[in-house]
Amino acid sequence: MVDRIPLIAGNWKLNQDHLQAIALVQKLAWTLQDGKHDHAAVEVAVFPPFTDLRSVQTLISAEKFELRFGAQDVSQHESGAHTGEVSAAMLAKLECAYAIVGHSERRQDHHETDAVVGRKAAAALAQGVTPVICVGETAEDLEQHGASAVPVRQLREVLAELPASGEVVVAYEPVWAIGSGRAATSEQAQQVCQALRQAIAEVRGDEAAAATRILYGGSVKSGNIAGFMREPDVDGALVGGASLDAAEFAAIARYQQHVGT
Numbered sequence: 001m002v003d004r005i006p007l008i009a010g011n012w013k014l015n016q017d018h019l020q021a022i023a024l025v026q027k028l029a030w031t032l033q034d035g036k037h038d039h040a041a042v043e044v045a046v047f048p049p050f051t052d053l054r055s056v057q058t059l060i061s062a063e064k065f066e067l068r069f070g071a072q073d074v075s076q077h078e079s080g081a082h083t084g085e086v087s088a089a090m091l092a093k094l095e096c097a098y099a100i101v102g103h104s105e106r107r108q109d110h111h112e113t114d115a116v117v118g119r120k121a122a123a124a125l126a127q128g129v130t131p132v133i134c135v136g137e138t139a140e141d142l143e144q145h146g147a148s149a150v151p152v153r154q155l156r157e158v159l160a161e162l163p164a165s166g167e168v169v170v171a172y173e174p175v176w177a178i179g180s181g182r183a184a185t186s187e188q189a190q191q192v193c194q195a196l197r198q199a200i201a202e203v204r205g206d207e208a209a210a211a212t213r214i215l216y217g218g219s220v221k222s223g224n225i226a227g228f229m230r231e232p233d234v235d236g237a238l239v240g241g242a243s244l245d246a247a248e249f250a251a252i253a254r255y256q257q258h259v260g261t
């Protein structure tokens with residue numbers, strides 16, 4: 001059995017300019033330090049807007065904070081005439097560990113298909129940036145097909161664009177749970193995360209499936225994180241709104257304090 005280091009990831013979405021980002025990262029790092037957070041036991045990462053990345057990189061590196069960071073999206077293209085795009089090589093140069101791909105808000109706002117999401121993930125992997133592949137069903141999908149069918153299909157289609165090896169992180173985010181205050185139950189999250197792990201095993205093999213971290217996202221708070229983390233196939237969380245509050249996000253990252261309570 002492979003040990004998967006839990007990942008608590010904060011997706012800031014369209015919030016925080018670069019000055020606010022510096023303040024938030026500082027506060028988060030200090031709060032975790034005060035709480036003697038063990039970064040080797042639970043990895044903590046932030047996903048600021050593109051314009052903040054250089055400031056966040058400089059701060060984390062200068063202060064030797066053990067936080068990791070990534071981008072909220074990445075281009076499927078390497079370079080050239082693609083106005084507004086940011087390449088994986090540019091993110092790698094900024095020492096981004098991760099890039100989120102296929103978040104439901106991008107699928108919705110920018111009509112991103114699974115094939116596009118897969119090409120974005122492949123572009124990230126090719127530059128040594130770990131893609132965080134988001135999948136999840138809408139309320140309508142849930143009603144029509146149950147919870148697992150759509151996320152499993154999305155993941156299979158994304159994985160089809162990827163080379164057979166290379167680290168990926170998967171984030172299961174039921175669209176109906178995002179920003180709604182109505183999180184999935186930990187049992188629902190486990191059921192889908194287990195199905196996603198099974199799909200990874202079928203495409204990439206058992207070893208890769210056992211090593212892949214699968215996160216749950218959708219209205220995660222310090223009050224419900226422990227329940228998700230007790231589930232065997234949930235390896236962390238992709239946190240939106242609650243990641244903008246350093247104390248609350250630090251409390252989520254330190255969920256082990258609540259496990260068993």
Ligand SMILES: O=C[C@H](O)COP(=O)(O)O
Nearest residue numbers: 011178179218219240241
């Ligand atoms: O990427 C994060 C998710 O969309 C979850 O957002 P939320 O925690 O605000 O529900």
